[in-house]
Amino acid sequence: MLKKHFCIALIYLLSFGAVKAQSTDANMGIIPAPVSVTKGVGEFVLSQETVIAADSLDNKAVQFFISYLKDKEALRNPVKANNGNQGNNLIVLTSVGTDGLAPEGYRLTVTPQRITVAGKGTGLFYGIRSLMQLFPPEHGATIKLPCVEIEDYPRFGYRGLHLDVCRHFFGVEFVKKYIDLMASYKLNTFHWHLTDDQGWRIEIKKYPKLTQVGGMRAQTLLGSYRAKGAQYDGIPYSGFYTQDEIREVIKYAADRYITIIPEIEMPGHALAAIAAYPELSCDPERTYKVAETWGVFDDVFCPSEKTFSFLQDVLTEVIDLFPSKYIHIGGDECPKEAWKKSAFCQQLIKKLKLKDEHGLQSYFIQRMEKFVNAKGRSIIGWDEILEGGLAPNATVMSWRGEEGGIAAAKQNHNVIMTPSSNGLYFDHLQGPRNIEPLSIGGFAPYPKVYNYNPVPAVLSADQQKYILGVQANLWTEYIATEDKVEYMVLPRMMALAETAWSPLAKKDIKDFDLRLPKHFAWLDEHGYNYRVSKAIGAVDTLTIGSKLTVDLKPPVVGAKIYYTLDGYKPNENTLLYEHPFAVDIPEGESRELQTIVITPTGHQSLTSRTVMTNRPLMPAVTFEANTPGAKYKMVSGSFTEAAQLDDAPVIDSGVTKTFNTGSFRKNKAYGVIFSGYIRIDNDGKYLFSSRAGDGSVLMIDDQLILENSAKNADVRDGGEVLLKKGTHKFTLKYFNTTNRAAALHIYMQAPGKPKGELSAETIYN
Template sequence: MYKKFFLLFFAIGSLSITITNAQDSGPNMGIIPAPVSLKKASGSFTLSRQTVILADSTNNKAVVFLADYLRSKKMLNIKPGIDSNKNTPNSLILTSAGTDSLPAEGYRLTITPQQITIAGKGAGLFYGIQTLIQLMPADGGATIQLPCVQITDYPRFGYRGVMLDVCRHFFSVEFVKKYIDLMAAYKLNNFHWHLTDDQGWRIEIKKYPKLTTIGSQRAQTVIGNYHDRTPQQFDNTPVGGFYTQDQIRDVIKYAADRYINIVPEIEMPGHSEAALAAYPELGCEPTFPYKVSETWGVFHDTYCPSDKTFSFLEDVLTEVMELFPSKYIHVGGDEAPKDAWKKSAFCQKLCKKLGLKDDRNSTKEDKLQSYFIQRVEKFVNSKGRSIIGWDEILEGGLSPNATVMSWRGEAGGIAAAQQNHDVVMTPGSGGLYIDHSQGKLSEEPLNIGGYDLLSKIYSYNPTPAILTPDQQKHIVGVQANLWTEYIPTENKAEYMLLPRMLALSEVAWSPLANKNYTDFANNRLPSHLAWLDKNGFDYHVPQAIGAQDTIIFGSQLNVNLKPSVTGATVYYTIDSYTPREADIPYTIPMTYNVPQDQYRELETIVITPSGKRSRVTSTFVYNKSPLPAVNYQSTASGLKYLLYTGAFNNTSELTAAAAVDTGIAKSFNTSIIRKNNPAFGIIYSGFIRIDSDNVYGFSTLSDDGSELSIDDIPVVKNDGKHSSIEQGGSVPLQKGYHRFTLKYFNVGTTGTLRVYLTIPGKPKGELSPDEMYN
């Protein structure tokens, strides 16, 4: 395994990532996101003090960026000059010449033994420089050896975004800039800055000072997951903070220097408690004791659609648009309950005045929200800008020129595109809510839930096949969202962001044909993670490459692993004890014999040079002959079940509890049970019929934990509190009947349980209890 070296760079306060060396043999040479076209060539170019930099303009932001990088981090003080002779030997050419045919933000990077040429306009030239920096080795002395290559590259989508919520928890200007640096290094170009919400107003508005003196401060914050405690508990710690307009101007310039647009979000008509706490006359109940919210969730207090409210919002948006040059102004529009409007005599009178009535598709209050958003849109349009909002702005009729962010799945985005509106896809179902867990809840820091693995976000395709080619053109981009209810620190924000942001960059930039998760995760990502590790970033450490949670049958345990972070060490055990630094470091492939009727458990962990750790993976290898069929005569379909109530932590706790119900189950659907029992456990038991001797695969998709056994031998271990996760195993079975046992518990409100069987030579199929016997 080759070594890669890493370097932190803050050129004009920015971050650039050097991750590869010329010996990288991968198809994408370690570059993230994968380029459109990359052709390797023989030889290398030597960048040294004798190299000259020639550019169309020495004041170009990208040119200044590169020169400062070479001077600050490579000790190469090369002053750029004007490009008058493109055939100058030993030169680095930065030009826009010959790029008219390139798509927007595209570039060409050509490295020969005699010359480096980066051709691109505006952001394209900057992105070409970012790719060049990724190709630079960090272990050089006075010279830098660069591999010869020809790269033609441009983005798949024009809008490539990441959102940061600074309302639930406030983050410093320095951290915001760090966030922007990471975006720029991976060719993301829109920073969605969520600035107002129920829990805090974070932008200074000169005309309304109480928005920050009152609205930016909350007295305390709910402890832990607010669903878990009754009554709720609080930390008794005040939280505050906002950005002055001078700070915002500074951040906007900082982002613009890295070709990043900032989209400000001012929430309306819901998520407005912080504003109403400062100016209660903007609500439908002016005497109501509004306060900056100390808990999370959806609240029923919204702006009242009065002239006073619209005057306030126009004043606020005027100051916002004077600060932000963004074409898009985000107006929220999500999660706005209409209870206050239904009770309000003013709102009901306004509905009547506007002729709004309930119909099959929407209520008059939904239509009132559409009126609200459209009125704001007309004002924003009058200033030469366009609104963008969450997909709820579709309800009651979409504003004429609005762009939709589709977050509740893809349905809203599909509907908007079919109406010829532009769409940014950002569905949580696509792995784009990066406040969700990256593993089992018991193994991850407190988070909002969900289960969005790196592979899930990487596999997302923002363009739904259901759309026609013309409608697909309205899918202008993709965005990941970092909501911060459970992210009080900058380190945790980095942990939730990384490495999923890198997967997002490839979704947003690279053509579908060039995407390859194995190459991304196993070949390129380890070097980028090592760079993050060396330079003090927090991030989620993936499990060892080649390790997995599963149960298999065989006579040998084969250990063939690779660290998920270059330079990290994989430690492992085979004695069922949790591995740590004192255990066996993996160096070369190993084989352990498993005696007949015994098993070995391989547990692995990745520990990085800075001490960060992956989760522990566990692989069981049983050496057993095919399990013989049992004597079973009945043909009564369905499984017996025992139901238990209580908040369980794992399936082993079920057998110690007392069953409250029993019967025959014809389905694994537990919705009726969940309706009456918010926390419960269930054990299904019976028999399954196997038609031929072979090795069969079983898996469970469950939320929370599940464990499946065949003939009392564990085959699937998917235990513990977690969101929907599928895990599997395999077992050799002889023809005939075999005992089937499934244990499951649930402590949440969703509750998923599905069981799958893979028959050799056939695709995996869902198993139903009515195909089993009791």
């Protein structure tokens, strides 16, 4: 039967070209979708004779647009002050008539005679950005723009994107490029994660060892930190921003109407600082080093007067640099072991009459908040700052699901939603783990980002007002290069932008998909390393039939689609898709269509794989026992693949009603073979998938269905099989690769039903 790694691909129902998109798309190709779009008749022809008239030529939004046009070799537009006179062949940039617009709102009007962009400050800039998105990908000395009237404003005032530069460092020029991307899609807040266990990345004049010592680690972990037998590269790793560089980036962002919020982690994620200044720890006699691997560490700031003095000095310099209202102080993932062992901390808990170490963390956060408030600023913290009591004026960034944000809003505290489980962690996978770059795990394709609503329905109307906005985070444990940053961010950042900006009623994933190809073409032209979508119409699936119909469209304007029907992977040397076609499949045979997209600059999509079979479903086997539960054999050994379990020594056996591997963990190196029979209720296609922290293999009737044997957690690969109604043999092999009690979950999706988790109780022996 078929071995298959499964990924649900989007089915695109509309064909698309750059011109056709603007004529059929209700949002004129603009991302994020505007509040109101009214199409007009005709077009405006922009040429070298077109005059730009602006209220103020010194306005930074105006200067940005003038610079943008100058970069286009065919255009050299004259610029003049706007005197209010009517005229033809004008682009008018003005604040006149904008009194009724919402904050950051704009009005864009295109007629055959003139273009008017009206907005105040940021609104004018965003109106210009939308105008730029109306430009066709390719043009010469003239640009034809469709007539339209757009009135637009954001749903949320906070629209954020985060970048961790501690695990891996990215220089000033790349940070500027990142900010440019944000500005292109109307995101307005850059969360700059500057300190962590693996590196301190901001110069602090009073404490030079923070960057001299804390800014360098001796080496870096290779591969997943969950894997058994950790290996390191042996290469020193360093990097930090001088204060002058920080100022340069702040100005660059401000010129694009983006606020930068710095994050200085406390009281946890502090190992780099403690390595530089051990007296900040609860055990200053120890020798510390900057973390060389990932995860959470027990070494945290000690809540002593020395530590508070140090952090106040640090934040004083940070606040002097950053004009933002908010300072992010972290507050997440702070283990309490060091505090539990510290006589000083235990005495402090008693002295302050605190309940426990969670109360001590609350005391720590509240004390730092008072200092930040005294400087005229406010703090943001991850949702752990709720534990032990929330600081009086704190804003909560809810990342461990929505619960923290809901709790904070109910306490009348401002909230920024960034739940990792809702697609907003851009370090998570965009597709099957076996074909995606190494990732921390999770699953967050861009439709998941797009479909997220940051306002929980459980909140009352008054409580919902405390949801300031939404943010996505990019943690860089497994992102060492600029190209990979771009791959992980694009196109998910565009989905984030529409979630943050567009009215809920305007969101439509099919329309969003219709607009993407033009934006992909823009990314391609400008050299971004985005994740190329598969061909429109290509679906990773196993299906039944006698005729395979192939009807595809490129997901990027100007891209080519190559395909194979012989089981080999496609590339630029295989068949070029030029028009729809059909393949007849003789009875008893199968055909496999594989496709790949290659863009004009050589970027490639992942390979899609569609298998159609014209043969009978796998027949049921004869089996009459009705005892629920799977048989198991626990074997001893260190394994790298499932086949090794068959000949390993058996150390335990029996019947179980759970696939919970924690109950089998008697050795550090072990494997388990589950076996039995599964009942299939109806003829059809069944999808099996798994989520595991270690290796797992599933076989139905001795045929391999899915195989997850790599050293990575949170696996979500799957396989499909065509089954006849009745009983089928079930074999599940699991082996430990991480020396920890990892979870094992098996899922099945039956025809016409949602995916559900299989329990060992549903297996019979």
